[in-house]
Amino acid sequence: MRRTQGVFGTLLAGSLAVGFLAGAPAQAATTTTTQLSVSASDDAYTSAARKSLITGSETKLVAGTLAGDRKVSYLKFTTGKAATGATLTLALDGAPAGSTLTVTRVLTNSWAESTLTSVNAPAPGTTAVSAKLAAGQREVSFDLGAQVRAAGTYSFAVSSNSTTAVTRIHSTEHGTAGLRPALRLTVPGTAAPSTPVTTTPATGCKTGAKLVPTCGVLWGAAAGGFTDTPRDIALKQWEAATGRTAAIYHTYHKGNELFPTKAEIAMTQDAAKPRTLLLNWKVAYGTTWAAVAAGKQDARIDRWSAYVKANFSKQFFLALHHEPENDVEERAGSGMTAKDYAAMYRHVIKRLRANGVTNAVNVLAYMGNETYLAKSWWPDLYPGDDVVDWIGLDSYLNAEKGYHHGDFDNLLDRGPVAGTDKLGFYGWATTKHPGKPVMVAEWGVYHSLKRTADKGAIFDTVLSQLKARPAVKAMVYFDCPADDTGDRNIAVTSSASSLAAFKKIAADPIFNVSLK
Numbered sequence: 001m002r003r004t005q006g007v008f009g010t011l012l013a014g015s016l017a018v019g020f021l022a023g024a025p026a027q028a029a030t031t032t033t034t035q036l037s038v039s040a041s042d043d044a045y046t047s048a049a050r051k052s053l054i055t056g057s058e059t060k061l062v063a064g065t066l067a068g069d070r071k072v073s074y075l076k077f078t079t080g081k082a083a084t085g086a087t088l089t090l091a092l093d094g095a096p097a098g099s100t101l102t103v104t105r106v107l108t109n110s111w112a113e114s115t116l117t118s119v120n121a122p123a124p125g126t127t128a129v130s131a132k133l134a135a136g137q138r139e140v141s142f143d144l145g146a147q148v149r150a151a152g153t154y155s156f157a158v159s160s161n162s163t164t165a166v167t168r169i170h171s172t173e174h175g176t177a178g179l180r181p182a183l184r185l186t187v188p189g190t191a192a193p194s195t196p197v198t199t200t201p202a203t204g205c206k207t208g209a210k211l212v213p214t215c216g217v218l219w220g221a222a223a224g225g226f227t228d229t230p231r232d233i234a235l236k237q238w239e240a241a242t243g244r245t246a247a248i249y250h251t252y253h254k255g256n257e258l259f260p261t262k263a264e265i266a267m268t269q270d271a272a273k274p275r276t277l278l279l280n281w282k283v284a285y286g287t288t289w290a291a292v293a294a295g296k297q298d299a300r301i302d303r304w305s306a307y308v309k310a311n312f313s314k315q316f317f318l319a320l321h322h323e324p325e326n327d328v329e330e331r332a333g334s335g336m337t338a339k340d341y342a343a344m345y346r347h348v349i350k351r352l353r354a355n356g357v358t359n360a361v362n363v364l365a366y367m368g369n370e371t372y373l374a375k376s377w378w379p380d381l382y383p384g385d386d387v388v389d390w391i392g393l394d395s396y397l398n399a400e401k402g403y404h405h406g407d408f409d410n411l412l413d414r415g416p417v418a419g420t421d422k423l424g425f426y427g428w429a430t431t432k433h434p435g436k437p438v439m440v441a442e443w444g445v446y447h448s449l450k451r452t453a454d455k456g457a458i459f460d461t462v463l464s465q466l467k468a469r470p471a472v473k474a475m476v477y478f479d480c481p482a483d484d485t486g487d488r489n490i491a492v493t494s495s496a497s498s499l500a501a502f503k504k505i506a507a508d509p510i511f512n513v514s515l516k
Contacts, residue, residue, distance in 0.1 A: 038077050038183045040172045041153075041406045042111070045073040046118035056113030057401065059173045060093060061181075063101060063158045064166035071166055073158040074116060076109060077183045078409040078424070079151050080468035085186035086148035088156070089141045091179040096165035097135035103142045104128040106155035109416055109424070110370045114402045124157040133167065148183070151468070152427045153413055206514040210361045210389045211276065211315055212437045217466065218474035219511040220248025220278060222442070225480030225490075232263045238479055239273070241493055244506040247515055248317065250278040250441070250476050255285035256300055258307045265312055274515045278317040278363070278441065278476060283348050288335030289321075293343035301348060305355035315359045319441060320345050322365035323394050324381055325372035338380035345383040361389045365441040368395025368425060370414050378418045385436070390474070391429045392441035396490070399445050399453035407461035411443060412469055430471045437473040444478045444490040445498075452494055456501030463508055 044056040049069035055061075061073035075088075088103060095101070104124035111122050129142045148154055160167050170179040205216035224234025231251055239245050249267050253259045260268075260277055268275050283301065284292045291297060321327070321341070329336040349362055364383070372378060382388070395411045398404045415424030423431060429438050447453035466472060481491045492502040 036079075036081065036185045036187055038079055038185060040075045040181050040183075041078055041410050042076040042113040042116075043074065043171050043181060044113040044116045045071050046116060046121045047071055048118050051118050054115065054117060056116065057173060059171055059175070061158065061169040061171045062166050063169065064096070064099065064160035064162040066164070066166050072118075072121070073169060074106065074111065074113075074121065074155065075158065075181055076111070076113075076153065076155045077148075078153045078407075078413055079148065079183070079185060080409050080465050081185065081187045082150050083145070083148055083185040083187050086144040087141050087184045088144050089139060089182050089184060090158070091170040091174075091181075092133075092138050092140060093168040093170055095133045095137055095167040096160075096162045097133065099160050099162040099165070099167065100130050100132050101140060101167055102128050102130040102159050102161070103144070104157045104159065105147050106157050107421055109153045109155050109414075109422075110374050111155070112403060114405075122155065122157075124159075144183070145186075148185070150427065151413070152422060153415060153424045154183075154422075205512055207276075207315075207516045210437075211317065211515075212390075213473055213513045216510050216513040217472060218247050218439075218513050219244055219506070220250055220474060220476035221246040221479060222250035222252075222278075222476065223479045225478060226482060226484055227480065230263065232267050234479075235267070238492075241499065242506045243503050244511065245273040245275065246476075247275055247511075247513060248278050248474060248476050249275045250280070250478075252280040254282040256303070258304060260308075260312055260316070268314055268316075276314065276316055276515055278319065280319045280322050280365075282321045284321065284344060289337075289340040289344035290335035293340060293347045295347070298351065301351050302355060305352055305357050308357055308360070309355075313359060315361060317363050317390070317439075318360040319363045319365045319392060320348055322392070322441065323367045325367045325369065325375070325378070328375075328377065328381075330377060338375075338377040341381050342383040346387050349383075349387040362387070363390040363392040363439055363441060364388045365392035365394055365439075366425070368393050368411060368414050373415050373417050373425065376418055385433060388433075388436065390439045391433060391436045392439045393425060393429075394442035394478075395425075395440065396443065396478075397445045397458050399447040399455045399458060400451075407458060408465040409461070412440070412465070412472070426469055426471070436471075438469075438471045439474040439476070440472060441474075441476050442478040443475060445492075446483070446488040446490045447494065449482060449487055449489055452489075454495060455492070455498035456495075459498065459501035459505055462505050463510070467510065 045062045047053045047069055062071040063073050105127040106122045107125045108122045127147055131140050172180045174180050206214055208214050221238055223238035224231050235249055251264055324341045327336055328338050397411050413424030413426040417423050417428040420428060445455040445458045479491050481489055483490060493499050
């Protein structure tokens with residue numbers, strides 16, 4: 001189903017702020033509050049009597065007890081902005097008069113409508129808001145302003161005290177958009193001053209220290225994955241199809257390979273199409289993270305250092321063993337624990353610096369997967385702010401209903417992260433490591449090879465939600481017609497409508513960033 005966040009209107013408030021125009025005197029601007037409506041990314045109900053019942057695709061939610069069967073509904077919302085007020089509105093399709101409907105905060109977001117049952121349903125917390133229902137009532141609202149404040153993901157359980165009847169609520173699958181559950185947010189904003197100011201990046205956006213853009217977002221891609229097409233040729237074909245040069249060219253290497261290759265270097269020397277490199281390196285290939293941290297692959301690191309210094313002087317991004325969660329072995333002594341990864345990362349970066357490799361800007365690229373984010377060892381992966389330049393995220397969305405189906409906010413802020421109770425990935429990165437730029441080092445929208453699903457509905461959510469996440473400074477699409485599982489198409493050209501929607505993203509001025 002399509003999840004969208006739309007602006008309902010702007011309400012003027014009475015206070016004033018000061019705005020500035022380049023080359024013009026300061027002008028007064030009016031502080032505003034903007035009303036945003038956020039749709040549920042997941043909603044479903046559980047049945048105590050039918051413990052394996054899955055209801056994520058149904059057009060109604062249910063709360064209450066009938067014939068001894070207690071039903072509880074669950075909703076999940078992801079917000080892209082901090083809010084000063086929040087109201088949950090539910091459209092009703094039958095409710096027992098005099099019953100009380102209660103909305104309770106659920107402290108974990110690690111559930112999905114496609115798998116939710118009464119057996120695995122998350123336990124509600126203690127923070128609740130209730131409303132008594134009248135006969136014939138068609139809508140009910142709950143003030144959640146005390147609970148929904150920071151940008152992030154929020155889950156709620158909806159229950160009824162009725163033991164003889166149930167309340168039916170229209171779900172996000174309902175055919176009428178106006179009857180779907182909505183979390184309406186009040187967010188602070190600023191009205192335009194008397195002289196209009198453009199909302200697109202200025203023409204002077206460029207990369208600064210550590211390749212962080214002074215404004216705007218770097219645009220990039222890895223194309224031709226899992227095909228026989230040379231990656232440089234695949235990228236040029238992708239650029240021609242999408243209408244924009246990829247400022248970041250993403251490639252992958254391992255072990256004793258020496259890179260960037262001649263072909264990769266050549267891609268950075270095209271004056272008409274300026275690019276930088278994002279080079280992925282599995283330093284510990286053929287051994288373990290612990291062995292690298294202990295210095296047993298120093299010869300490999302030193303050899304690569306000498307090669308880079310002799311062959312490539314431009315700044316580039318370096319990702320060490322992206323998506324490490326996939327390879328963690330929790331067993332002590334495995335050499336591949338989360339702490340072993342952090343130690344490996346620190347050792348490699350410090351040795352590269354000692355070797356005089358000063359043009360590498362390192363990126364720690366995590367996976368956007370709730371299962372790993374919830375692991376107790378996940379925080380142990382982080383090697384320290386002193387050796388991390390950018391925090392990266394590899395995350396994908398499913399164009400078909402089910403696992404990881406959702407909007408761009410869902411891609412960015414899955415969670416919660418272990419030990420934080422409520423922070424999704426973006427919330428964790430910006431709260432725990434403020435000032436670190438965020439790179440979406442791999443992202444994509446996929447569907448099964450067995451059928452073609454329109455990716456356009458998800459692509460249409462990207463720009464507005466990206467612009468609400470200012471810490472994101474780079475986005476790198478991973479494009480391939482069939483991934484390593486052999487079952488997922490991640491290509492933007494999978495249909496004409498998907499490509500058209502993606503080209504709208506690529507054409508946005510936010511990506512007009514010059515490489516210095």
